[in-house]
Amino acid sequence: MTAVPQPKPARLPFRLDLRLAAPLIALVALFILGALVNSAFLSTGNLTNVLTRSAFIAIIAVGATFVITAGGLDLSVGAMAAFVSGVMIIAMNWLMREFGAGWGTVVLGMLVGIVVGAAAGLVNGLVITRGRIEAFIVTLGTMGIYRSLVTYLADGGTLSLNTQLRAVYRPVYYEGMLGIPWPLWVLAVVGAVGAMLLYFTRFGRYCFAIGSNEDVARYSAINIDRIKTLTYVLQGVCVAIACLIYVPRLGSASATTGLLWELEAITAVIIGGTALKGGYGRIGGSIIGAVTLALIGNIMNLSNMVSEYLNGAVQGLIIVAAVLLQRSIAARK
Amino acid sequence: MDPQAETPVLAVVGVAKSFGPVQVLHQIGLRLEAGQVHAIIGENGAGKSTLMKILSGYHHPTEGQVVLDGQPITLSGGPDGEARGIVLIHQEFNLAEHLTVEENIFLGRELTRGPFLDKARMRRMTREWLDALECRVPATARVADLSVSDKQMVEIAKATSRRLRVLIMDEPTAVLTPTEAAALFRLIDRLKAQGVAIAYISHKLDEVKAVADRVTVLRDGRLVASRAAAELSQDDMAHLMVGRELADLYPAKAPPSAEAEVVLEVAGLGVPGLVEGVSFALRRGEILGFAGLIGAGRTELVEGLVGLRPKTGRVRRRGREVALRDARDAVAERIVYLTEDRKGKGLLLDMQMAPNVTLLALDRLCPGPFLDARAETKALDRAVATFDVRAGRRDLAVRALSGGNQQKLMLAKVMEIDPEIVIFDEPTRGIDIGTKQQIYHFIAEAAAQGRACIVISSELPEVIGLCHRVAVMRAGRLAGILEGGDVNEGEIVRYATGLKTSEMKGAA
Structure with a gap:
């Protein structure tokens, strides 16, 4: 290729938006790296397995995209997942006595889960907006509360789903349609609905506006408290949906369920190109971010180069690197 | 007395300043002499603040020179100026809110004994400087906990704690009570006796008359007069500040008839701590101006009105009382506010x-x-x-x-x-003249369509050229509402600077 010197650099025929492209480029690079490290990486079994496991984080990250775009932060999602899972299991076991070990019980239990998730998100949202307290502090507090509630409900041990119910519920994680596991279908639906909400509704526009500049939003007659609270409710619902497909996987919940999921979800959102300070969000990016994290963990397991015990360290490095990269891209604009 | 007889401490010679294509200062010459107070007056936008920033090193002149003790100098910034004994006290405070008074005063030049801070000595010295200002604030108080006027006193104490040669004060009494202002004037007398040269910017002409030895008047970036204070009356000063014909920039005025519907009535409106007891009515098709000095509470008043700040008092929309708790309520009543902070x-x-x-x-x-x-x-x-x-x-x-x-x-x-009511806050700030004219015509057209308009502006010609009536605010209160022939710069300045107040006291 020959570069013709020009007084002004010619504009590319299309504008390559680095914020959009960077997560995808990273994903492709990971696939290549994975294939080089271990031939088993590209097998359908491995990839399906990795993607299915990434669905929990990806679904939570979709919710987190709304919260972060609107300038907030939710650190309680991991603890909330444990709490919702625990309550769901208790509810299903209890409902079984009334409705038997069938789909009726499971579906009712799922509804309970969604309601509990939404309520937990509502608590976060109301305390943040009505109490005028930093989201960081509030969700740090509820993180402790939700986590300790599970420990209390499980009496320090593990809450287990009745074995008969487990047999009924199990296929929701382990089976699928058209060769694709149910969790990935759920993720696809959550992602599509999330994208629709964020890009094509007034609610989504207001999220961008509030995260971009809360004063402008206030002067523009936007009901900031309501929109912000809604983002936390949405986050709670996403956590609950993640629990719907998490519970059938193990059939139990304990105080260690969902440990560090908040770190993974926030990392996924940031890798995906959403601005941590708010005002700009990408749903697709967040999903790609969650998949990226899962692939990195998988590659570390498959290779002998780095101990898999360092997975958390690698994730920590990635979130710092992603923010640095974002800033350098922003500075170039 | 021949002013050339002595070398001034600090002077500017033939100074001009442009920001991009906009020239804000033209050929200014100014001399600050030891032991003299030199007042600089002019309307908002006349170039006073720019000139002060050039004197103190925050701006470089586009043309001309800054001369210290007869030697041309180039200051590399505010700290450089301060190192040479030139201190500017800003309108906005330059204090670290979370530190104490003494920590602020010694910030960056703390006294030490060995590796440790010599707190006792710093506290003692701080006390002395504050006492000189008759300021009772404890040296160990956190700046964030101080009142605005005490913060100003700390700023002044900080300035006087240095080897001070030139003190430049930008509206120092704007936030002071009369007692505090009197203490400041006594301090100024002491500094004069010590040979400090003082530049003093103020809108309060009575103060200028009392404190200044010499008065320089700026208008539109040009120096229009520089005389001994004794030769000028306050009315002369107001006249010199104004003295300008209105250009053909504004659309023809079409005030509403006296029968036009009153769309908005405000009674005893207050914003806690900032505005008190403001009452006015607004008619369909009317353009009501709000004039006053910066900090007179105009923006706070209308932000309170439309629900962006907590307020007291009553608002009636077409005779019906409305709450207007936030911007949504205002929009529901078809009232919009164009912020000054775009x-x-x-x-x-x-x-x-x-x-x-x-x-x-x-x-x-x-x-x-x-x-x-x-x-x-x-x-x-x-x-x-x-x-x-x-x-x-x-x-x-x-x-x-x-x-x-x-x-x-x-x-x-x-x-x-x-909207039926549009509130414009500084609608032409930082905008070139051609666009200004367009905006004036948009506003006039909005009024012609039957909308009621409020225009807040610090540019008097704008208020006079555009508005049917002009409300003048001073220190959070309505000083008066001018109509017809009274809408002129002299009257507005007299109300805004407190030379004149209307007999509305009982209304609150």
Whole structure:
């Protein structure tokens, strides 16, 4: 290729938006790296397995995209997942006595889960907006509360789903349609609905506006408290949906369920190109971010180069690197 | 007395200053002499603050020289000026809020004994400087806990704690009570006796008359007079500050008839701590101006009115009392407010034009839950056609637009809800003259369409050229409402500076 010197650099025929492209480029690079490290990486079994496991984080990250775009932060999602899972299991076991070990019980239990998730998100949202307290502090507090509630409900041990119910519920994680596991279908639906909400509704526009500049939003007659609270409710619902497909996987919940999921979800959102300070969000990016994290963990397991015990360290490095990269891209604009 | 006899401590010679294409100072010569108070007066925008910043090293002159002790110097910034004994006290405080008074005063030049801070000595010295100001604030108080006037005193104490040769004060008494101001004047006398040269900017002509040895008047960036204070009366000063013909910049005035419907009545409106007891009425088709000095409470008043700040008092819309608790309530009553802070509160700078234009009226343009891209494009078309918004591409971030185009975009944004009452706050700040004229015509047209307009402006010619009536505020209160022949700069300045107050005391 020959570069013709020009007084002004010619504009590319299309504008390559680095914020959009960077997560995808990273994903492709990971696939290549994975294939080089271990031939088993590209097998359908491995990839399906990795993607299915990434669905929990990806679904939570979709919710987190709304919260972060609107300038907030939710650190309680991991603890909330444990709490919702625990309550769901208790509810299903209890409902079984009334409705038997069938789909009726499971579906009712799922509804309970969604309601509990939404309520937990509502608590976060109301305390943040009505109490005028930093989201960081509030969700740090509820993180402790939700986590300790599970420990209390499980009496320090593990809450287990009745074995008969487990047999009924199990296929929701382990089976699928058209060769694709149910969790990935759920993720696809959550992602599509999330994208629709964020890009094509007034609610989504207001999220961008509030995260971009809360004063402008206030002067523009936007009901900031309501929109912000809604983002936390949405986050709670996403956590609950993640629990719907998490519970059938193990059939139990304990105080260690969902440990560090908040770190993974926030990392996924940031890798995906959403601005941590708010005002700009990408749903697709967040999903790609969650998949990226899962692939990195998988590659570390498959290779002998780095101990898999360092997975958390690698994730920590990635979130710092992603923010640095974002800033350098922003500075170039 | 021949002023050339002595070498001034600090002077500027033939100084001009331009910001981009806009020249804000033309050929200014000024001498600050030891033991003299030199007052600099002029309207907002006359160039006083720019001149002060050149004197203190924050700005470089585009032309001309700054001369210290007869030697031309180039100051590399405020700290350089301070190192040479030239201290500027800003209108905004330059204090670290969370540190104590003594920590602030010694910030960056702490006294030590060995590796440790010598707190006792710093405290003792701080006490001495504060005592000189008759200021009772404890040296160990946190600055954040101080009142505004005490903060000002700390600023002044900080300045006097240095080897001071030139003290430049920008409206120092704006936030002081009369007692505190008297203490400041006594301090000024002591500093004069020590041979400090003082530049003193103030809008309060009585103060200038009392404290100044020499008065220089700026107008539109030019020096129009520089005389001994004894030769000038306060009325002379007001006349010199104003003395200008109105250009043909403004549309013809068409005041509403006396029978025009009263669309808004405000009674005893207050904003706690900032505004008190303001009452006025607004008619359909009227343009009511709000004049006053910066800090007189005009913006706070209207922000309280539209629910962006907590308020007291009553608002009646078409005779019906309304609460207006937030901007949504105001929009529901078809009242909109164009903020003076278009970058901080008016526009989403990183977003494109269309989402900005539609933000306020989004629920009208897109009544369902979903956005309507076509309706938004049409709104932007309207904005471009009606308000002549000029941008190379439509997908630009609003940040990339010029100030004038941003202002027009903000106008288009509020007009999208088809308001009946429009409040413009400094609608032409930082905008070139051509765009100003366009905006004046938009405002006049809005009034002609039957909308009631309020225009807050610190530029007096603008208020006079555009508005049918002018309310003048001073220190959070309405000093008077001028009509007809009384709407002129002299009258406004007299009300705004406290030379004159109307007999409205009983109304509150």
